[in-house]
Amino acid sequence: MTQPRTIIEKIWDAHVVAEEPGAPALLYIDLHLVHEVTSPQAFDGLRRRGLKVRRPDKTLATADHNVPTTDRSLPIADAISARQVAQLERNCAEFGIPCYSLGSERQGIVHVIGPELGLTQPGMTIVCGDSHTATHGALGALAFGIGTSEVEHVLATQCLLQRKPKTFQVWVDGRLRPGVTAKDIILALIAKIGVGGGTGCVFEYCGPAIRALTMEERMTICNMSIEGGARAGLVAPDETTYQYLCGRPFAPRGAAWEEALARWRQLPTDEGAHYDKRVTLDASELQPMITFGTNPGMGIPITAPVPDPASAADPLERESLVKALRYMDLEPGKPLLGHPVNVVFIGSCTNSRMTDLRAAASILKGRKVHPNVRVLVVPGSQQVKRQAEAEGLHEIFKAAGAEWRESGCSMCIAMNGDQLRPGEYCVSTSNRNFEGRQGKGGRTFLASPLTAAACAVTGVVTDVRTLL
Amino acid sequence: MSKFTRLVSRLVPLPVDNIDTDQIIPARFLKTISKEGLGEQLFYDWRYDADGRPKPDFVLNQPRAQGAAILLAGDNFGCGSSREHAAWALLQFGFRAVISTSFADIFRQNALKNALLPVVVPHDVHAELFALSERDPDTQVAIDLARQTLTLPDGRSVEFPIDAFSKQCLLEGLDELGYIRKHEAAIAAYERSHPAPVNTLGG
Secondary structure, three states: OOOOOOHHHHHHHHHEEEOOOOOOEEEEOOEEEEOOOOOHHHHHHHHHHOOOOOOHHHEEEEOOOOOOOOOOOOOOOOHHHHHHHHHHHHHHHHHOOOEEOOOOOOOEOHHHHHHHOOOOOOOOEEEEOOHHHHHHHHHOOEEEEOOHHHHHHHHHHOEEEEOOOEEEEEEEEOOOOOOOOHHHHHHHHHHHHOOOOOOOEEEEEEOHHHHOOOHHHHHHHHHHHHHHOOOEEEOOOOHHHHHHHOOOOOOOOHHHHHHHHHHHOOOOOOOOOOOOEEEEEEHHHOOOEEEOOOOOOOEEEOOOEOOOHHHOOOHHHHHHHHHHHHHHOOOOOOEOOOOEOOEEEEOOOOOOOHHHHHHHHHHHOOOOOOOOOEEEEOOOEHHHHHHHHHOOHHHHHHHHOOEEOOOOOHHHOOOOOOOOOOOOEEEEOOOOOOOOOOOOOOEEEEOOHHHHHHHHHHOEOOOHHHOO | OOOOOEEEEEEEEEOOOOOEHHHHOOHHHHHOOOOOOOHHHOOHHHHEOOOOOEOOOOHHHOHHHOOOOEEEEOOOEOEOOOOOHHHHHHHHHOOOEEEEOOEOHHHHHHHHOOOOEEEEOOHHHHHHHHHHHHHOOOOEEEEEOOOOEEEOOOOOEEEOOOOHHHHHHHHHOOOHHHHHHOOHHHHHHHHHHOOOOOOOOOO
16 A cells, blocks of 8 residues: 555655756646746847757746736836837747746736636646745645746756755634634744745645635635745645636636546545644634734734734844834734724735625725725736626725726736835735735735725725624 | 856845845846846845936945955845846856845746855855945955855854856856757657647747
């Protein structure tokens, strides 16, 4: 009898092309997603070496990080951004890679379009020059972010040199209470284990609270695996996964679907498989979470006070907290509830899908955005935008006083002109609250779409449960 | 790739945990399509004020940073975004090695691929290095990759871990892509026996 294996090991084993003693494994990549920011230097490398893209049929590009979310019929105003997007289009044309750039009905954030097109499937290995590639793990794929040198390696060979990761089981018991969401699970996990807690590991999210989530909610959780230090995170496929995938443009059909299904059903972790690390959370005990500091591990239940650096045992940790509170201009011991907010951003690869937009709309419907607050709602893809408009969500957002934008990364990374001014406070559904992440000098509170919408209405940090 | 064998240098101390790649190089500098000019933008928002003037209290602007090739940073260095620009910017400023108690996975890989050596030391050594460099900004340490040692000013040597493959690549200046391409036959065989789950040119 074979040793029981986790889903992580099963996918890994099925993709090892070669492994020499003392060297990392050569891992085959089933799908390589490419975007404009981390790929130009990789294509240059190919040209310099006289190499082709080995498998353009396993490669797909889109422009998302550095694209305007305003009127798409106009040219990109920023000449340097325009040059980068044009370079992506030229590189894809030269190397034969399909590219959903501006103007495509399929354009969108790379981690939104992969799943929605059915390109992301259980058991696959997926990489992208972007640390939030773990998002695709929601469908039971082993998906991780890579650097530009590695982008070049995969373009040239469809392979990567990798060391086998450690396995880390994240067991989430119980059931979420009203007003508490998938975003709160992942923020609570990162607050518990810290931003380096998963270094060297792949998370497998398990347990009844995870099983009860929709695919889009699972994407929110897997998306932020890197914020807990893990390069990848995944959820074993189940009926929810198969129902989500069935009928999508790139999903198998007919007999191929049945064959794929039989294969996918073998993926979940075997009974008795060993994990290198484990942690347990109880979803029933969670409150809406919000971050107060300058990394995603600095999160608290929304009713809790801002922690006091004096209580940190390690001197460097204390200094980091002091530095974070100074940047955020927050006082230890005081609650965040009631703190004024200047901007609310609803979007990003973490929270820009239909589930997220519907949640935000449920709070904004029939209410007005507070006059002191600017609200940006940025759908994750053109497909999400069309569907939201078909459901009339855009009318709810606009009637409330929010801006309804075109798809892209927008104010999550603030490369495209959507950004905070120095000193502004933003409640954001994105994934990073690093100093300056949403614009130089800007200050970010990470939270769920429900919490963000609640803050948009009141103009201050608010417990959404008071508005339900 | 360039080689890394030995390095003797002063330390540039940056005693902050969880330094993310957005601090190492802010996203607005990622609009470039080349690898050039990133050294000027290293730690830009910590290094320059709102008017673009160097902040004298930031360590990279102090004389001790001139010509120094080793950054001494807090735990979990390089967390966050996968941008390889972070490694390129550190190298272009003049760093050849970063010492910390741990590194984020993607940054570590990016660094190794560019011959920027991530050196992991135990907490007590880490604290001692900060104390030494605070006492004397000219404190020098020596890194010997072949022996995997970091040598302190008093002559004590501490071993640091590195996997055999990365070590060999660095010592000989070997390029990983060259190594992968030697496995062409195995890659082709794998492709023959594993039908592609998706075809991005279809759909």
